Amino acid sequence: MVSDAQHYAILIRDSVSGYPRCQFPFEHFCSWILQVHHIIARRFCLELGLPIDEIDHPHNLITICDTVHYGYVHPELHILNLPENLPYKSELRETIIQTNTEFAKQGKPYWNTVFNDVFQKIAAVNTQIAGSRGWFYPDRSTVWISRMDLSVDKNSVRLVDDKQ
Numbered sequence: 480m481v482s483d484a485q486h487y488a489i490l491i492r493d494s495v496s497g498y499p500r501c502q503f504p505f506e507h508f509c510s511w512i513l514q515v516h517h518i519i520a521r522r523f524c525l526e527l528g529l530p531i532d533e534i535d536h537p538h539n540l541i542t543i544c545d546t547v548h549y550g551y552v553h554p555e556l557h558i559l560n561l562p563e564n565l566p567y568k569s570e571l572r573e574t575i576i577q578t579n580t581e582f583a584k585q586g587k588p589y590w591n592t593v594f595n596d597v598f599q600k601i602a603a604v605n606t607q608i609a610g611s612r613g614w615f616y617p618d619r620s621t622v623w624i625s626r627m628d629l630s631v632d633k634n635s636v637r638l639v640d641d642k643q
């Protein structure tokens with residue numbers, strides 16, 4: 480999980496005229512509920528033993544809406560986000576996490592990898608453009624950056640952690 484400051488930094492990087500935007504480049508019914516997605520899934524990277532700085536690197540993070548995140552990329556996340564009081568929710572969650580971890584241990588991606596390439600290119604381009612305008616990516620230990628506070632209205636975006 481990226482830090483809050485890193486989370487906002489990615490939203491700011493992926494903004495147009497000061498507003499974070501879903502970066503999915505294909506036609507879809509955009510929900511505008513924005514989430515920061517790990518392009519190469521976090522659990523997968525951890526099982527590979529990659530360092531956290533690489534996992535949470537801006538080139539591995541992209542802003543997408545929950546329609547794309549749950550519908551196209553991680554269908555299992557939809558289940559993880561169902562209401563807590565749903566029958567069998569916790570059992571289902573455990574099973575999904577175990578299955579994903581098992582896939583990761585075998586080096587097999589457990590998400591839809593079809594968009595990895597285009598996501599990585601968009602993340603790299605956005606990072607470069609934002610960088611040329613003075614944007615920077617905070618390290619994990621940065622608690623808050625006041626400039627970020629001014630750039631994004633915290634109430635305009637719903638934050639949902641990408642725990643995968």
Ligand SMILES: [Zn+2]
Binds near residue numbers: 509510545546547
């Ligand atoms: Zn969208």
